[in-house]
Amino acid sequence: MNKITAIITSTLMAATMAGCAHHHTAQTTANGNPLNFGEGLRTADPSAHVWNDGKMYVYTSHDEECQEDFWMKDWYAFSSTDLQNWETHGPLLSVDDISWADNYAWAPDAAYKNGKYYLVFPAGSGHKDRVNPENSTKWMGIGIAESDSPTGPFKDVIDAPLWTSPYANDPSLFIDDDGQAYLYVHAKDHDYHVIKMADDMRSTEGDLIKMDMGGYEPKMEGPWVFKRDDNYYFTMPENNRVLSYYMAKSPTGPWEYKGEFMGQEHNSNNHHSIVEYKGQWILFYHRWLDIDSACGRQRHSAAEYLHFNDDGTIKPIKRTDKGVADFSSKTTSN
Numbered sequence: 001m002n003k004i005t006a007i008i009t010s011t012l013m014a015a016t017m018a019g020c021a022h023h024h025t026a027q028t029t030a031n032g033n034p035l036n037f038g039e040g041l042r043t044a045d046p047s048a049h050v051w052n053d054g055k056m057y058v059y060t061s062h063d064e065e066c067q068e069d070f071w072m073k074d075w076y077a078f079s080s081t082d083l084q085n086w087e088t089h090g091p092l093l094s095v096d097d098i099s100w101a102d103n104y105a106w107a108p109d110a111a112y113k114n115g116k117y118y119l120v121f122p123a124g125s126g127h128k129d130r131v132n133p134e135n136s137t138k139w140m141g142i143g144i145a146e147s148d149s150p151t152g153p154f155k156d157v158i159d160a161p162l163w164t165s166p167y168a169n170d171p172s173l174f175i176d177d178d179g180q181a182y183l184y185v186h187a188k189d190h191d192y193h194v195i196k197m198a199d200d201m202r203s204t205e206g207d208l209i210k211m212d213m214g215g216y217e218p219k220m221e222g223p224w225v226f227k228r229d230d231n232y233y234f235t236m237p238e239n240n241r242v243l244s245y246y247m248a249k250s251p252t253g254p255w256e257y258k259g260e261f262m263g264q265e266h267n268s269n270n271h272h273s274i275v276e277y278k279g280q281w282i283l284f285y286h287r288w289l290d291i292d293s294a295c296g297r298q299r300h301s302a303a304e305y306l307h308f309n310d311d312g313t314i315k316p317i318k319r320t321d322k323g324v325a326d327f328s329s330k331t332t333s334n
Contacts, residue, residue, distance in 0.1 A: 047108060048277075070104065074095065077089040100125075101125050112175075124140030125137075141164055142171045169185065169186055172223045226275070284302070302323055
């Protein structure tokens with residue numbers, strides 16, 4: 001009888017320990033990627049900002065299921081304090097609200113100035129003929145919308161693009177410490193250019209300025225500029241795939257190329273933003289993943305921690321399933 005009891009006790013203890021071990025593994029491998037922005041909601045091109053209310057806001061483009069050639073119609077935002085539980089806001093603005101475009105609601109950015117929130121966005125019209133490019137009629141421009149709230153509704157108050165030539169998309173707004181706003185874009189024959197925004201944020205000042213990139217100017221999309229300490233960073237998807245960067249002591253350069261910090265995945269495009277939140281630097285980006293889709297891989301927003309070397313250079317980053325799932329515990333411990 002004692003032997004049987006000992007066997008039963010030993011078995012129960014082993015089961016309990018296995019259960020504890022399994023529970024511990026589940027905790028340490030908790031998935032944070034892709035970000036939980038809502039079931040069935042496909043998002044890309046995340047632009048992250050921390051506003052005065054202390055929340056993280058991520059502004060995104062919105063992929064429609066099985067959409068044709070990136071024909072996208074509206075923009076969304078998501079807010080959180082722990083980077084795990086997100087509140088959905090939107091659509092913030094739709095191409096139906098824009099008189100000068102009817103398609104291509106691509107990568108947006110946002111800014112806060114003069115007591116207003118600004119959504120800067122690309123949109124366009126026409127059709128891109130990928131078989132016979134000479135027949136293409138596609139055009140894209142940059143618009144800017146205003147709101148009293150970070151979650152909108154946003155209104156295209158100038159009812160026009162900021163300019164009509166050159167063709168442009170992928171806007172990135174950076175406001176320097178002195179309040180001057182700079183707009184960086186991906187534009188036809190005008191990559192690695194910047195233009196100043198007027199103080200009212202409703203127009204530009206002067207012409208697009210060609211920046212000194214130190215002699216290295218690969219094909220690029222989606223610039224993102226930020227400042228840390230006294231260093232400015234010009235980051236981008238190099239060759240539309242690999243995230244790489246330059247550094248400078250001014251928002252207009254001259255820039256020094258520093259190399260890659262995130263490699264390509266599935267030979268697909270990437271688009272990102274970088275922001276500090278509660279003492280942690282975070283990279284937001286998108287991944288092409290096959291998650292409950294009839295069309296194979298679709299785009300999904302994700303996030304990773306970003307770290308710097310002592311000299312200010314960025315340490316290489318690998319994609320993970322965990323992402324920033326432990327953000328609350330990291331910030332609590334700090």
